[in-house]
Amino acid sequence: MSPNPGPARPTPWKDPSFRRSLALFRAFRREQEDPEYCYSLLARDAADQVEAYGGPVRGRTVIDVGGGGGYFTEEFRLRGAHAYLFEPDVKELGTEPPAGAVVADGYLLPLADGAADVTFSSNVLEHVSDPQTFISELVRVTRPGGLIYVSFTNWLSPWGGHEWAPWHYLGAERAHARYRRRTGKAPKHTLGENLFAVHIGSTLRQVRARDDITVVSARSRYWPFLAQTVVRTPGLREFATWNLLLILRRCP
Numbered sequence: 419m420s421p422n423p424g425p426a427r428p429t430p431w432k433d434p435s436f437r438r439s440l441a442l443f444r445a446f447r448r449e450q451e452d453p454e455y456c457y458s459l460l461a462r463d464a465a466d467q468v469e470a471y472g473g474p475v476r477g478r479t480v481i482d483v484g485g486g487g488g489y490f491t492e493e494f495r496l497r498g499a500h501a502y503l504f505e506p507d508v509k510e511l512g513t514e515p516p517a518g519a520v521v522a523d524g525y526l527l528p529l530a531d532g533a534a535d536v537t538f539s540s541n542v543l544e545h546v547s548d549p550q551t552f553i554s555e556l557v558r559v560t561r562p563g564g565l566i567y568v569s570f571t572n573w574l575s576p577w578g579g580h581e582w583a584p585w586h587y588l589g590a591e592r593a594h595a596r597y598r599r600r601t602g603k604a605p606k607h608t609l610g611e612n613l614f615a616v617h618i619g620s621t622l623r624q625v626r627a628r629d630d631i632t633v634v635s636a637r638s639r640y641w642p643f644l645a646q647t648v649v650r651t652p653g654l655r656e657f658a659t660w661n662l663l664l665i666l667r668r669c670p
Contacts, residue, residue, distance in 0.1 A: 430466040438463070439642035453487075461493035464540055464567070468494075471634060471665045472565040475499040478535035481559060483524050484542035488516035494538075504528075524552050532561040532668075541661070543570035544578075544616045550624055557630055557668060566631065566666040569639050573615035574656040580607045618655050618662050631666045639663035 431438035442463060449456040469475060476498030482491045485503045487510065494501035495516070503519040504527055505511055511519055522528055524539070524546065537560045539552075546552045556566050571577050579586025582605050585593035590609040597605045607613040625633055637645040639661040649655050649662065 431463070433463075433467065433470070434638075434642050434645045436642045439640055442640055457487065457489040458493070460540075461489040464490060464538075464569075465493045465497060467639075467663070467665075468536060468538065468565065468567055469497075471567075472536060475501075475536060479533065480536045480538060481527075481529065481534040483527065483537065483539045483556060484545070485538070485540065486510040487512040488519060490538060490540060491516045491519075499536075525555055527555055527559050529559045531558055532564070533559050534564060535561060536565045536567065538567045540567075540569050541571060543568060543621075544573070544614055545612055547614055549614075549616055549621065553625065557628075557666075560668040562668050562670040564668045565634075566664075566668065568664045568666065569661055570616055570621075571661050572618050572621075572656060572659060574617065575660050576657075577660065578615075580613060581605050582607070618649065618659055619652060621662065621664075622649075625664060625666065630669050632669060634665040634667050635663070636665075637663050 431441065442460065445456045445459045465475070474497070475494055478499050480494045480499045480501040482488075482494070482501060482503045485491055485505060488503050491501045491503040503516050504522040504524065505515075505519060506521065506523045508521050511521070520528065524542065525548070537556045539556060543549050543552065553568065556568065560566050571580070573586075577583045579590070579593050582593040582597040585596050594605060594608070609615070622636060625631065635646065636649050638648055638659045641648055641658070641660060648658050
């Protein structure tokens with residue numbers, strides 16, 4: 419008897435497209451009051467991207483590194499993957515993390531070399547102080563020929579300051595102070611502690627210099643058109659990319 423395929427999945431949007439970008443932007447606007455809707459939608463979109471580059475995930479091992487509450491892990495499981503969540507911050511797991519979730523540092527994952535067919539990291543790189551070491555660990559746990567999905571919000575993006583964006587353009591301290599005045603509480607992110615200024619140009623140079631991976635694609639994750647072209651334009655890409663998506667393949 420074949421496994422239960424689960425509920426029918428919505429037809430993927432054309433990527434890139436204005437319709438897709440608008441839907442994701444509207445979901446982000448609802449993040450605070452309806453995180454379930456926001457992150458479930460983002461997880462479906464991300465899983466569509468993984469399958470567009472690497473084929474169906476059914477029956478494959480997917481490692482979700484830094485996936486917070488497990489929305490991405492659950493989406494991969496709905497598609498038939500053997501998906502596992504590794505999250506360093508127990509508070510981010512929420513009250514109902516996916517079964518088998520592991521509290522683990524992304525710098526030192528408790529996994530054997532080449533354990534995963536797909537290693538997935540969504541919007542984590544800007545939260546680690548040593549992106550090169552973090553990427554090296556993602557590469558280590560991916561099998562030769564396997565796929566590595568890495569996305570991050572670059573510092574000079576309009577959303578680079580996260581909850582205190584776009585005022586980060588005036589400096590982190592000013593942005594912090596404004597957030598406190600406006601909300602009456604401390605922001606979740608502090609530059610240099612749990613948020614770091616990661617740039618597209620330097621990140622691309624670092625991954626392209628490695629001899630253990632090939633860059634399948636470097637593109638804007640959300641941009642509604644010319645998603646790869648904008649990343650090829652130095653200067654402009656640091657502002658216009660919004661969020662860089664790297665699709666990497668582990669060399670044999």
